[in-house]
Amino acid sequence: MDAILIQLLNGLDKGAAYALIALGLTLVFGTLGVVNFAHGALFMLGAFCAVTFQKILTISVKVVDPSITFFTAYKEQPYLEIWFGDVGLAIIDYAVPLSIFMAIPVMLLIGLVMERGLIRHFYKRTHAEQILVTFGLAIVIQEVIRHFFGANPIPTPAPDIVSSSAAIGSWLGLSENLVYPWWRLIYLAFSALIITSVFAFLQLTTFGMIVRAGMFDRQMVGFLGIDVQRKFTIVFGLAAVVAGLAGVMYAPILPPDYHMGMDFLVLSFVVVVVGGMGSLGGAVAAGFLLGILQSFASMTVITELVPGIDQVIIYLVAVIVLLTRPRGLMGRKGVMED
Amino acid sequence: MSDNTKDQNTISRRNMLKTSAALAAAPMFFTKGAYAKDFTNNPGNSSTVTLGFNVPQTGAYADEGADELRAFKLAVKHLNGKGDGGLMNTMKPMNLKGNGILGKKVVYVTGDTQTKSDAARASAKRMIEKDGVIMFSGGSSSGVAIAVQSLAQEAGVIFMAGLTHSNDTTGKDKRRYGFRHFFNAKMTGSALGPVLKEEMGISRNAYHLTSDYTWGWTQEESIKETTEALGWNTTATVRTPVGAGDFSQFITPILNSGADTLILNHYGKDMINSLTQSVQFGLRDKLVNGKQFEIIVPLYSRLMAQGAGENLQGILGTTNWDWQLRDEGSKAFVKSFGTEYGFPPSMAAHTCYVQTLLYANACENAGTFYPPEVIRQLEGFKFDGMGNGETEYRAEDHQCFKDVLVVRGKQNPSSQFDLLDIVKEVPRSEVEYDASIFGGNLGPYKV
Numbered sequence: 141m142d143a144i145l146i147q148l149l150n151g152l153d154k155g156a157a158y159a160l161i162a163l164g165l166t167l168v169f170g171t172l173g174v175v176n177f178a179h180g181a182l183f184m185l186g187a188f189c190a191v192t193f194q195k196i197l198t199i200s201v202k203v204v205d206p207s208i209t210f211f212t213a214y215k216e217q218p219y220l221e222i223w224f225g226d227v228g229l230a231i232i233d234y235a236v237p238l239s240i241f242m243a244i245p246v247m248l249l250i251g252l253v254m255e256r257g258l259i260r261h262f263y264k265r266t267h268a269e270q271i272l273v274t275f276g277l278a279i280v281i282q283e284v285i286r287h288f289f290g291a292n293p294i295p296t297p298a299p300d301i302v303s304s305s306a307a308i309g310s311w312l313g314l315s316e317n318l319v320y321p322w323w324r325l326i327y328l329a330f331s332a333l334i335i336t337s338v339f340a341f342l343q344l345t346t347f348g349m350i351v352r353a354g355m356f357d358r359q360m361v362g363f364l365g366i367d368v369q370r371k372f373t374i375v376f377g378l379a380a381v382v383a384g385l386a387g388v389m390y391a392p393i394l395p396p397d398y399h400m401g402m403d404f405l406v407l408s409f410v411v412v413v414v415g416g417m418g419s420l421g422g423a424v425a426a427g428f429l430l431g432i433l434q435s436f437a438s439m440t441v442i443t444e445l446v447p448g449i450d451q452v453i454i455y456l457v458a459v460i461v462l463l464t465r466p467r468g469l470m471g472r473k474g475v476m477e478d
Numbered sequence: 479m480s481d482n483t484k485d486q487n488t489i490s491r492r493n494m495l496k497t498s499a500a501l502a503a504a505p506m507f508f509t510k511g512a513y514a515k516d517f518t519n520n521p522g523n524s525s526t527v528t529l530g531f532n533v534p535q536t537g538a539y540a541d542e543g544a545d546e547l548r549a550f551k552l553a554v555k556h557l558n559g560k561g562d563g564g565l566m567n568t569m570k571p572m573n574l575k576g577n578g579i580l581g582k583k584v585v586y587v588t589g590d591t592q593t594k595s596d597a598a599r600a601s602a603k604r605m606i607e608k609d610g611v612i613m614f615s616g617g618s619s620s621g622v623a624i625a626v627q628s629l630a631q632e633a634g635v636i637f638m639a640g641l642t643h644s645n646d647t648t649g650k651d652k653r654r655y656g657f658r659h660f661f662n663a664k665m666t667g668s669a670l671g672p673v674l675k676e677e678m679g680i681s682r683n684a685y686h687l688t689s690d691y692t693w694g695w696t697q698e699e700s701i702k703e704t705t706e707a708l709g710w711n712t713t714a715t716v717r718t719p720v721g722a723g724d725f726s727q728f729i730t731p732i733l734n735s736g737a738d739t740l741i742l743n744h745y746g747k748d749m750i751n752s753l754t755q756s757v758q759f760g761l762r763d764k765l766v767n768g769k770q771f772e773i774i775v776p777l778y779s780r781l782m783a784q785g786a787g788e789n790l791q792g793i794l795g796t797t798n799w800d801w802q803l804r805d806e807g808s809k810a811f812v813k814s815f816g817t818e819y820g821f822p823p824s825m826a827a828h829t830c831y832v833q834t835l836l837y838a839n840a841c842e843n844a845g846t847f848y849p850p851e852v853i854r855q856l857e858g859f860k861f862d863g864m865g866n867g868e869t870e871y872r873a874e875d876h877q878c879f880k881d882v883l884v885v886r887g888k889q890n891p892s893s894q895f896d897l898l899d900i901v902k903e904v905p906r907s908e909v910e911y912d913a914s915i916f917g918g919n920l921g922p923y924k925v
Contacts (some may be wrong), residue, residue: 147727150726210817295750321759393758395563409606
C-alpha cells in the first residue's frame with residue numbers, strides 16, 4: 141500500500157511537469173499552428189530565472205582567503221545578510237518562490253520577442269520547417285545559457301522550511317517510512333493551480349472565448365473584425381509564462397542546467413500526441429496519465445517481471461493509443477490530418 | 479646448356495644467400511630513432527610534433543573538458559620551454575629538456591567527444607587520419623575511453639587516457655596502446671573500505687543506485703565486494719539510466735527496503751541530481767534499526783561538489799587528486815595552473831597534464847616516437863614528484879598505482895574552492911591488486 145501510494149505521488153508529480161509543458165505546447169499549436177520545439181528551452185529559461193534571481197539576492201562581498209596565493213580564493217557574504225541580518229538571510233532562503241515575480245514579466249517578454257522576432261515568419265511554412273527552426277532556436281538558447289552559467293547543474297534549494305519531507309504515512313495511519321518531500325507536494329499544488337487558472341482564463345474571460353473561437357475557426361473570427369493574430373501573440377507569451385513558471389518551481393527538484401529543457405521536451409511531445417494535437421484537456425490528462433504509468437512501471441516488482449519497462453512504457457502507451465485512437469485521447473478531427 | 483644452367487643456379491644461390499644474410503643482419507644496424515617511416519604519423523624530419531586533445535567540449539561534462547583542455551595547453555607550454563615549467567621542476571626521474579619532444583616543437587589539435595563514444599571515436603579518427611597526431615589524450619567517461627582506446631590500438635597511435643574510472647579500461651578492455659594514470663573503481667573500494675569500517679561499523683545494509691554503463695557496473699561490483707568483505711549486507715542493486723534527471727522512482731523504494739546506507743554509483747549530473755533528491759526525500763535524516771542513514775558517493779570531483787552544494791557536506795568518497803595536497807609536485811602544479819588561469823585545477827586537469835608529460839618523457843627516454851619503443855618505456859615506469867607520491871605504470875595492465883585520497887564534503891568551506899576535506903591518503907600498497915583478476919589482453923606492440 142505504501143509503495144503504491146508513494147508511486148502515485150511520484151507519478152502525479154512527474155505528470156504535473158509533463159502536463160504544464162504540454163499545456164503550453166498545445167496552446168501554441170492550437171492557436172498558431174506552430175510545432176514549437178523551443179518550448180522545452182522556455183521551461184529551462186524559467187528555471188534559470190530562479191537561478192538568476194538567487195544570484196542577484198546573493199550578490200556578496202568577497203572575503204579573500206589570504207592563505208591562498210596563486211589564485212583568488214574567497215568566501216562570500218551576501219550584502220543582504222550584511223545589511224539586514226536574519227531578515228536578509230530569510231529573503232535569500234525564499235529566492236525560488238520569490239523569483240516567480242521576476243519570471244512572469246521576463247518569460248512574457250521572451251515569449252513575445254520570440255513570436256514576433258522569429259516564429260511569425262514561419263506560420264505559413266510546413267511543420268517540418270517549423271520544427272527545424274524552433275529546434276535550432278532551442279539549441280541557440282541552450283548554448284547561450286551554457287556560455288553564461290556553465291554546463292554543471294546549479295544548486296537552487298527550496299526554502300528551509302519546506303526542504304524536508306512530509307510524514308504522509310503518519311497522517312494516514314500508515315507506515316512512518318511513507319514520507320514525501322514538501323517541495324514536491326507544493327509543486328503538485330502549484331501545477332494544479334496553474335492548470336486551473338489557464339482553463340479558467342480560457343473559459344471565463346472574453347479574451348479566452350476569442351482564443352477558443354480562433355482555435356476552432358480562425359477565419360470566421362477574423363471576419364468578425366477581431367485581430368486574432370494579436371490575441372494569438374499574447375497566447376504565445378502566456379504559454380512561455382506557463383513553461384517558465386513550471387521551470388522556476390522545478391528548480392529545487394532538479395538543479396538547473398542548460399540541457400534540462402531537452403530532457404522534458406521529447407516526453408512532452410509524446411504527451412501532446414497521446415492527449416490529441418490541439419486538445420488542452422487531452423494534454424493535461426495525458427500528462428498525468430503517462431507520469432503515473434511511468435512511475436508505476438519503475439516499481440521493482442514490475443521491472444523484475446519486465447526489465448526496462450520503465451524506460452519504454454510512455455512510448456508503448458503512445459503506440460497503443462495511436463493505434464486505437466489515431467487522433468489521441470481527446471484529439472479533434474481535422475487537426476494535423478492534411 | 480647445362481653448364482650455363484649450372485652457372486646461373488650457382489650465382490642465384492650465392493645471391494640468395496647474400497640477400498638472406500643481409501636481411502638477417504639488418505635489425506642489428508637499427509638504432510634509436512632509425513625506424514624510418516613504418517609507423518603511423520611518424521613526424522620524420524618535421525620540426526613539430528602534433529598531439530591530439532580529445533575532450534568533451536559540449537554536453538554534460540563540458541566544464542570538466544574545459545579544465546582538461548586548460549591542463550593540456552599548460553603542459554604543451556611547459557614542454558616547449560615556456561612558463562614556469564610546472565611539474566617539470568619536480569618530476570623524478572625526468573628526461574625532458576624544455577625544447578619540445580625530441581627537439582621538435584609540440585603543437586596540438588583539439589576535438590569534441592560530446593561524452594559520446596561514437597562522436598569521440600570519430601573525432602579521434604579525424605585527429606589520427608587528418609591531423610597526423612602521434613598521441614592523443616583526454617576524455618571524461620569510461621565508455622568513451624574504452625571506445626577510443628580500441629581505435630588507438632587499431633591505428634597504432636598511443637592513447638593516454640584522461641578521466642576514466644571503470645575497471646574495464648585497464649581490465650578486460652585494456653589495450654597495449656592505452657595507458658591510464660587515473661585510479662579505478664577497484665582502487666576506490668580498497669581505499670574506502672577501512673574508512674567505512676571505522677566510521678560506519680561492520681553491520682550495515684547497503685542499497686546501490688548505479689549508472690547503467692561500464693563505469694557504474696564496475697564501481698558497483700568493486701564497492702559491493704569491499705562492503706561485503708566488511709560484513710555489510712547488500713539489500714539491492716538498482717541500475718538507473720544515464721541522465722535520468724528525476725530519480726524519485728528509484729529513491730522511494732529505498733524508504734521501505736530496510737537499508738541504512740545508500741551508495742550512489744553515479745557521476746556528474748546524475749550524481750548531483752540523485753544526491754539532491756535523496757536528501758529531499760529525507761534519507762539523511764532517517765534512523766534505520768537504530769542507525770543513522772548514511773549516503774556514500776564513491777567517486778568525487780570538486781567540479782561535481784560545486785553542483786551538489788550543501789547536499790554533499792559530510793559525505794564520504796574518494797578522489798584521484800586534490801589541489802589541497804601539500805607535496806611538492808601538487809604545490810608546483812597548483813601554482814602553475816592557478817597563476818595561468820586564476821583558479822585551482824581539478825583532478826581531471828591534473829591527470830591530463832601528467833599524462834602529457836609522461837608521454838613526452840617516454841619519447842625522450844626511448845629516443846624515438848616509434849610507439850612500441852615508447853610503450854616499453856612507459857611500461858613499468860616508476861616516477862615521483864607528480865602528486866600522489868611514488869607512482870608506477872604497471873606493465874601488465876597499463877594502470878598507474880599511486881596513493882588514493884579518501885575525502886569528505888566539507889562542512890564549513892573557507893572559500894569557493896574549499897569543498898573537500900582529505901580524510902585519509904591511502905598508500906599505494908593498500909590499493910594494489912593482481913593484474914590478472916580482470917582478464918583482458920593488451921595485444922601486440924606492433925600493429
